[in-house]
Amino acid sequence: MxxxxxxxxxxxxxxxxxxxxxxxxxxxxxxxxxxxxxxxxxxxxxxxxxxxxxxxxxxxxxxxxxxxxxxxxxxxxxxxxxxxxxxxxxxxxxxxxxxxxxxxxxxxxxxxEMEDYISEITQEDLIDAGLLGGPNARQRREKLGLHLKIGYANGKQLYKRLKMFQISKHDYLEVVNKIIQEEKIR
Missing domain, CATH: 3.40.1360.10 (Dna Topoisomerase Vi A Subunit; Chain: A, domain 2)
Structure with a gap:
């Protein structure tokens, strides 16, 4: 390669x-x-x-x-x-x-990177998904970064990284739902 x-x-x-x-x-x-x-x-x-x-x-x-x-x-x-x-x-x-x-x-x-990309994902979406604040936020961000292949980001950087790499709301929600389902199984 x-x-x-x-x-x-x-x-x-x-x-x-x-x-x-x-x-x-x-x-x-x-x-x-x-x-x-x-x-x-x-x-x-x-x-x-x-x-x-x-x-x-x-x-x-x-x-x-x-x-x-x-x-x-x-x-x-x-x-x-x-x-x-x-x-x-x-x-x-x-x-x-x-x-x-x-x-x-x-x-x-x-x-x-695409700095001028307008994301459909909002800060409220991150909060609703338990990615900002809360007991499992860090673990969820780690899993999200792993699944989306964007690496781990802290709470402040997550929104910027989702925007920078043009992650669609559809892909974001698909991964968030997968993470939530995995947590329910445990």
Whole structure:
């Protein structure tokens, strides 16, 4: 599988994992304190070939994703679920621990940002679905992100992410209903 876009990852181990799974070029951020030189590289990559942000499914990874997306508009996003980014010994979390199949699946499901999309989903819909506030909100958001392949988002970021990736109200409601049904079965 050859990837045209340049994939932005956090470090060398992530690059190694990506190259095991696909034929692609990467840019490494070398951590969450992203320097101006890296931002300039990503801007050039976006202009010439396009960019896929593929960071770890944890707080630092999301911070890197947010920082780059803010400074380099129009990036695509690949997400890997947390449970697929854990090593066998259970210590740590990261793209470097994901299987070849998980990496390929994430890259097949790449999402594209669309800032000017007008979403049919409202904040009230999120509240009604128990995604904001309430005892199970975090778990529901995790499941929603997993099913929609948009990664986990906290309460503040969820609406923005649904809008950014043009998630339709139909798809949203389908997943919310599935999550609610799963909870009833337990």
């Amino acid at each position: 050859k990837i045209k876009e340049i994939i932005v990852v956090e470090g060398k181990d992530d690059t190694t994992a990506i190259k095991r799974a696909v034929d692609a070029d990467t840019i490494e951020t070398n951590g969450s304190s992203i320097g101006e030189a890296v931002i300039e590289q990503v801007k050039l990559a976006q202009k010439t070939r396009g960019v896929i942000l593929f960071t770890d499914p944890d707080f630092p990874g999301e911070k890197i994703r947010h920082t780059i997306a803010e400074k380099v508009p129009g990036c695509k996003h690949a997400f890997i679920p947390k449970h697929e980014a854990r090593p066998k010994n259970g210590k740590g979390i990261g793209v470097e621990h994901a299987s070849v199949d998980s990496i390929r699946a994430a890259l097949r499901e790449v999402k594209e």
